[in-house]
Amino acid sequence: MSVTATRNRARAKSGVPFGRLLIPFAGAALVIALWELTVRVFAVPIYLVPAPSDVWTALVENRQILIDNLWPTATEAFLGFLLGNGVAILLAVCFVYSDLVYRAFYPVSVALRTIPIIAVAPVFVIMFGNGISSKVLIAALICFFPTLVNMVVGLKSVDPQTIELMKVLSARPWEIFFKARWYAALPFLFSSLEIAATSCVLGAIVAEWIGSEKGLGNLIIQATYDFRTPFLYAAMAVSSALAVAGVLLIALLKRLVVRWK
Structure with missing residues (x-):
């Protein structure tokens, strides 16, 4: 019985309580209700400032236009995220394995x-034109730095004794990297990817403000x-829904990959 109870408690801890999912929706519903009431009163x-009901009407009436312009922005954000x-x-x-490269290019x-x-x-936009290239590069630039900083910290966070032990056991450099450094850096990486999931959408929209014929920014x-x-x-x-979808996807991947956290 004690073993069964322990397993049940572990399952309860590993799952997401319904209340934790309900609270954010309840908070959002309260904000929307207060917004509607304030505008009407x-x-x-x-x-x-339109009421939420007016925004919903515009959303429904123009859904096809919004969907058609959602895909260019999503494509630009996704490619910028990857790049x-x-x-x-x-x-x-390179920074972790070469102190010279770190000192030369980290300040840049x-x-x-x-x-x-x-x-x-x-x-x-001047250099690459109004095509998708400039949007992807801007989206990539805006999500580049958080990942760089977090990865450097994560790769260096591995216990030095672990590295020494693996060297004593004749581990190859690539084995040390993937079984020690990469393992230690994964929590840092996914934290930065959650930030980048929203930043790349922002970068794509800002790029579309400067010059574009389609997209949510336009x-x-x-x-x-x-x-x-x-x-x-x-x-x-x-636009916000697109960014939230990206964050939720990264959070799901983090839950599947970084299981020890």
Whole structure:
């Protein structure tokens, strides 16, 4: 009986309680209800702040337009996510294994981070045009630095005694990397990927603000100029949903991969 009780407690801890899932939805519902009530009670003009019901109407009426422009932004964000994080991981490995490379190029990476993305975006558009290339590069740049920093910290966080033990046991360099360093860096990596999942969407939208003919960023700019505020909020809601979907996907992968956490 004690063994069964222990297993049941372990299963309960490993699962996600229903209450923990219900609380965020209840909080969001409360915010939306207060928003609706405030707009209706104070008769706020729709061109200033639309009510959630007006945003929902715009979302339903323009769903096809939003879906058609969702895919370009999602594609740009996904490719930028892969490129930015891939380069960051490779560079982090170089930093860990070469102190000279670290001292030479890590300050450059920090300097790139200090440049506002809204200032870099026009430069990329001038260099690479209004096509998908500039959007992907901007999305990659904005999610590059968090992954780089976290991976460097994660790869260095392995216990030095573990490294020495593996060397004594004649472990090869690639075995030390994948069975010690990479294992220790995985929690840091997934934490940075959760940040990058939202950052890449932001980067793609900012790039579309600078110059594009399609995408959610383009819809946001058009709706702003035309004072179509409910449609503007609907486009922002779709953008937010895209970013949240990315975060949830990374969280699911983290739960499956980093099982010891």
